[in-house]
Amino acid sequence: MDFSLNTEQLEAQKMVREFCAKEVIPTIGEWDRKQEMNPAILPRMAELGILGISIPVRYGGQGFDYITLGLVCEELERADTTLRVVMSVHHGLNSQAILQWGTEEQKQRFLAPQARGEKYAAFCLTEPGAGSDVASMSATAIRKGDKYILNGEKMWISLATKAHHFLVVAKHDPNATPAHKGMSAFIVTSDMPGVTTGDIHGKLGVRAGSTGWVKFENVEVPIENRLGEEGEGFKIAMSCLDNGRYTVASGATGLIRACLEDSVKYAQERETFGKPIAHHQLIKQKIAYMRQWYDTAYLLCMRVGYLKNAGIRNTRETSLAKWYATDHSVKAALEAVQVFGAYGFSDEYPVERYLRNSKGAVIYEGTSEIHQLMQADYEFGFREDKPLRCEAPAYDPEFWQSEPEAIAGG
Amino acid sequence: MHVVVFTRSTPDTAAKVEVDGSGAVIWGNAATVVNPWDEYALEEAIVQAKNGGGKATVIALGGEMHNDALKHSLAMGLDEAIRIDDPELDPTDSLAYATAAAAAVNKIGDVDLVIFGKESVDVGTDQHTYMLARKLGWTMLSYVSKILEVDYAAKTIKVEKMYEQGKQVVTSKLPAVISVMKEINEPRYPSFIGIRKAGKATIPVWSLADLGASLPDKKVDVLAFNNPPTKDVVVEMIEGEPEEQAAKLVDKLLEEKVL
Numbered sequence: 001m002d003f004s005l006n007t008e009q010l011e012a013q014k015m016v017r018e019f020c021a022k023e024v025i026p027t028i029g030e031w032d033r034k035q036e037m038n039p040a041i042l043p044r045m046a047e048l049g050i051l052g053i054s055i056p057v058r059y060g061g062q063g064f065d066y067i068t069l070g071l072v073c074e075e076l077e078r079a080d081t082t083l084r085v086v087m088s089v090h091h092g093l094n095s096q097a098i099l100q101w102g103t104e105e106q107k108q109r110f111l112a113p114q115a116r117g118e119k120y121a122a123f124c125l126t127e128p129g130a131g132s133d134v135a136s137m138s139a140t141a142i143r144k145g146d147k148y149i150l151n152g153e154k155m156w157i158s159l160a161t162k163a164h165h166f167l168v169v170a171k172h173d174p175n176a177t178p179a180h181k182g183m184s185a186f187i188v189t190s191d192m193p194g195v196t197t198g199d200i201h202g203k204l205g206v207r208a209g210s211t212g213w214v215k216f217e218n219v220e221v222p223i224e225n226r227l228g229e230e231g232e233g234f235k236i237a238m239s240c241l242d243n244g245r246y247t248v249a250s251g252a253t254g255l256i257r258a259c260l261e262d263s264v265k266y267a268q269e270r271e272t273f274g275k276p277i278a279h280h281q282l283i284k285q286k287i288a289y290m291r292q293w294y295d296t297a298y299l300l301c302m303r304v305g306y307l308k309n310a311g312i313r314n315t316r317e318t319s320l321a322k323w324y325a326t327d328h329s330v331k332a333a334l335e336a337v338q339v340f341g342a343y344g345f346s347d348e349y350p351v352e353r354y355l356r357n358s359k360g361a362v363i364y365e366g367t368s369e370i371h372q373l374m375q376a377d378y379e380f381g382f383r384e385d386k387p388l389r390c391e392a393p394a395y396d397p398e399f400w401q402s403e404p405e406a407i408a409g410g
Numbered sequence: 411m412h413v414v415v416f417t418r419s420t421p422d423t424a425a426k427v428e429v430d431g432s433g434a435v436i437w438g439n440a441a442t443v444v445n446p447w448d449e450y451a452l453e454e455a456i457v458q459a460k461n462g463g464g465k466a467t468v469i470a471l472g473g474e475m476h477n478d479a480l481k482h483s484l485a486m487g488l489d490e491a492i493r494i495d496d497p498e499l500d501p502t503d504s505l506a507y508a509t510a511a512a513a514a515v516n517k518i519g520d521v522d523l524v525i526f527g528k529e530s531v532d533v534g535t536d537q538h539t540y541m542l543a544r545k546l547g548w549t550m551l552s553y554v555s556k557i558l559e560v561d562y563a564a565k566t567i568k569v570e571k572m573y574e575q576g577k578q579v580v581t582s583k584l585p586a587v588i589s590v591m592k593e594i595n596e597p598r599y600p601s602f603i604g605i606r607k608a609g610k611a612t613i614p615v616w617s618l619a620d621l622g623a624s625l626p627d628k629k630v631d632v633l634a635f636n637n638p639p640t641k642d643v644v645v646e647m648i649e650g651e652p653e654e655q656a657a658k659l660v661d662k663l664l665e666e667k668v669l
Contacts, residue, residue, distance in 0.1 A: 011485060011605040018599055049602040062602035401606060 001306050003299070005067070012053070012064060013071040019048060020079035028080045031208035032353055035201055038208065041083065042162060046117020050076075051090055055099060056400040059107050060115035063401040067305035070250035074301075077251030078258045081357035082209030084251030088365070089158040090114065092244040093123035094167045098187070100243075101228045101236055101390045110165055110187055122163035123244070124154035124188075124214055125237050131156075132370050134237060135179040139170035141186060141221065148172065148186060148226065150194075150219040156364065160197045160212030164190050167240070168216070169233045176231075183233030187225045194219035205356035228390070235388060242315050242392065245322040245365050246304050252325035252361055253297040259329075259336035259354055260290040266340055266349075277339070286335040293332055297325035311394025315385050316378050323371035326361040333358045411464035411562045414515055415455035415488070415525040417448040418470050418501070419479040420532040427532075429635045444479045447527025449597040450590050454557070455525050456487045457595065462522075462562050465489040469514055471501040477613055484608035485600030491611065496618040498625060502533050502632070506625050508541030513623035514616060515546060522562060524587040528553065536589060543587040551586055555593040560584075 005013070023044060031038045045051050054069035055061025069091070077084035098111040113119040130137040139152025150170055157166075166188045176182025188195060199212040228236050264287060267278040277283045300321035307314040333355035337344035344351045362368045377383035421427050425440030444452070452468065459466035467490040468483040470476035480491040494510050501507050515521050524546075529536040536552070543550035556570040558579065565584040570577050572591050600608070618624065648655045648662075663669045 006609070007481065008605055008609040011482070011600060011609070012602060015485075015599045015602070015605065048599060053602065057603075063606065064602060 001303065003302055005071070008064065009068050009071060012068050013075060015048075016050065016072050016075040017078075019044075019050075020075055020083070024079040024083060028208060029347065029350060029353065032080070033207075033347065035203075035207045037082065037162070037210050042086065042120060043117075045083070045086060046120075049117070050087070051117040051120075052095070052115030054091065055095055055111065055115040057402065058399075058404040059099065060112035061095075061400075062115075063397075065305070065395040065397070065400075066246070066308035067302065070246060070301050070305045073247045073250035074254035074257065074298075077254035080208060080353070081251065081255065081360070082206050084247065084254070085158050085206060085209050088244050088247040088251070089123050090121045090163075092247040093240045094121035094165065096243040096392070097123075097167055097185075097227065097236060097240045100239060100392045101185075101232075105224070106187065106227065114165060119164040120159055120162050121165040121167070122157055122159040122214075123240060124157055124166045124168040125240075126154060126156050126364075128153060128155045132367055134169075134234065135183075137169070137171065137183070139168070139216065140174050141168075141170040141172050141184060143172060143223075143230075146223045148184075148221045148223065150186065150188065150216040150221050152216050154214045154216075156200070157197075157212055157214050159210050160214050161199050162210050166190070166195075166214060167227065168214075169237045170216075172230055172233075180234035181231055183237070184230050185227040185233045185236040186221045187227055188216070188219060188221055192219050192221070203360075205353075205358070205360050207356075232389070238315075239388060239392065241365055242318050245318045246301070246308065246314075248361050248365050249297070249304065249318065249321035249325040250301045252322075252329040252358070253294065253301055255329040255354055255358055256290060256294045256297055256325070256332040259332035259351065260287065260294055262349070262351060262354075263287060263290065263336045263339040266343075270341075283339060286339055290332045290335060293328035297321070297328060300324055308392065309395040311391065313385050313391070316374070319366065319371045319374045322361075322366065323368055323375070326358070327368050329358040330355075330362055411459070411462040411522045412518065412520045413455045413459045413462070413464065413466040413523045413525060414518060414521050415448075415451050415466060415468050415483075416470070416511060417452060417468055417476075417479045417483055417527075418445050418472060418530060418532075419443070419476045420445045420530065423531060429637045433634055435635050442475055442478055444482050445527055445530050445532070447529055447531065447590075447592070448479070449527070450592055450594050451525045451527040452483050452486055452488065453595045453597040454590055456598075458523060458525075458557065458560065459489070462560065464522075464562075467492065467518060469494065469511065471495070471499065471507055471510055480613050481608040481611065482600060484611055485604035486598055487601070487604055491613045493613050493615045494617075494621070495615050498618055503628060503630060504535060504538040504541055505629055507538040508545050509625055510618060510621060510623055511538070511542050512545035513618075513621035515542075517616070517621055522565070522584050523560075523567070524548070524585070526587070526589040528589050528591055539587060539589050546585070546587065549582040549586040551580065551582055551588040553591055554588045555591045557588075557594070 049062045052061035053064050057063040073084045073087050095114045114121045127137050141148040141150045168186045168188050171182045172184045173182030194217040196215045268276050270277050304318050304321050336351040340351050343349050419442040421437040422440050422443045425437040427437045430436045455466040466488050468488040469492045470480050471494045526539045553572045554569045555572045559568040568581045648658050
């Protein structure tokens with residue numbers, strides 16, 4: 001493994017860092033306070049190509065590798081978690097799933113406009129009564145001729161009211177045993193009759209983002225919108241999480257960095273007992289821990305990026321990175337608030353926002369408890385990753401960066 | 411039509427620049443950046459080339475560290491990049507810079523407009539821009555805050571220049587050399603596709619022999635760099651109501667013989 005970044009990765013990182021510094025950080029506090037998403041953010045991320053950073057050029061993306069995807073997510077969450085959440089659902093959970101499991105026709109029809117940022121995408125798995133226990137979901141998609149009739153409600157859906165495309169997991173066979181074998185995945189568009197959406201307010205964090213619910217009432221989904229085979233819904237959902245969790249882990253790494261950088265700056269400016277608090281030993285300890293957590297999280301993410309680039313299955317490593325980075329982003333934010341003292345308790349400084357934002361990621365895309373069970377089960381041999389019919393594609397620069405070949409006679 | 415823009419890599423303005431024990435100027439591990447004023451020049455070159463249906467070439471003078479600025483320029487959308495490097499050339503010598511730069515503009519041949527950022531932040535000078543205009547025999551339009559009109563057929567340019575006292579609108583013949591202010595535009599970010607193309611680009615290096623240029627005798631000799639003396643600054647916060655603060659401040663200034 002080579003941990004040095006190449007020029008392309010560094011430049012992409014720098015570009016997103018500048019975008020955040022100029023266009024996000026100056027106003028994000030106000031949007032967070034208003035509990036509204038800045039309407040300029042999604043179109044701007046689309047225009048800059050961020051929404052398709054790690055999708056092949058032939059499918060409308062920018063053709064960068066998975067390590068760059070992680071770096072971009074780190075930069076976005078360094079500014080605010082809501083921007084990284086966009087990447088997790090639009091890029092990680094939805095677009096990469098179509099890249100992995102979709103037919104060529106589905107890639108052209110759904111993935112390409114998503115990667116170009118013309119359409120926004122979300123992922124619908126969680127329900128009011130089913131989170132970690134995915135197989136207990138109630139949503140159904142019953143086959144009727146060449147259509148599926150979709151019914152159910154999905155909850156805590158990021159970009160619920162912004163997305164044009166939803167990747168929905170529902171039961172085509174509610175009586176299947178085991179239950180997960182009766183699940184399938186579908187691409188549903190927001191303009192299909194019977195689809196309604198709404199936002200959730202009063203969240204602890206990610207207040208400048210869109211989180212909501214999506215309801216499906218007798219929605220007729222054409223069979224050509226089914227992603228993968230009938231019965232592959234659970235496997236597809238789990239593979240989506242391998243992609244989404246990487247973006248969450250990378251983002252949480254950025255949140256640790258935000259806590260570290262802001263704390264280092266403040267500790268050198270704020271004086272108590274006649275000297276900057278940076279010279280107090282217990283403040284130094286907090287800074288040292290934040291650095292340790294940041295470097296560890298960064299290296300765990302780099303390993304995942306490396307494995308993804310190589311096309312090597314990374315469910316365990318991704319789970320570990322997500323668990324570690326998100327848990328430690330909460331710790332780093334708590335310590336940052338402590339470094340800032342009473343000012344950290346006020347929204348005059350951003351560290352209270354970091355703390356509120358950090359808490360969601362230890363719950364979604366696998367709670368920290370789920371990840372602990374996974375890690376233990378791998379150790380005991382209770383869990384093993386079986387090959388998938390469609391594995392996540394390795395990063396092949398030649399294929400990813402080339403334009404599609406002209407169709408003969410076309 | 412052809413627009414040429416000059417750029418250079420400079421230490422990040424946030425970096426601590428100092429002179430080390432050997433007399434060399436160092437800035438630790440801090441990264442270099444595109445000379446901040448040049449961002450506006452690069453953006454304007456892209457815009458003008460597009461508006462005029464021509465191309466934009468970026469040139470840097472000096473060693474390999476300037477490839478970073480050139481690659482950044484390509485990633486922003488400049489069409490071509492060239493680096494001029496030669497053991498005889500010291501780009502911090504403004505006259506040598508202008509001589510080599512003029513030779514490069516003449517070698518390119520069909521240039522209508524040369525654009526600079528207002529100044530180079532590392533050496534804190536803009537005299538090379540005036541010297542280049544003089545070497546080329548072209549008009550120099552400095553501190554341009556807006557290009558109002560360019561007529562490539564009639565070979566004229568109309569610009570708004572900034573002064574401390576206000577603004578001035580002038581019309582000049584082309585070709586011309588201009589230096590631009592931050593007010594002129596909002597520089598774009600490099601595009602991802604631009605970054606990939608720039609990453610693969612090989613930047614040609616022209617020597618003085620390639621340019622057919624010989625440098626004039628040095629007019630300035632840099633004997634040594636020294637760190638500025640450290641300032642012993644004491645900060646005192648004056649408490650009280652504004653009137654009270656003002657009275658105390660005046661007393662202090664009188665006491666220190668500032669007033």
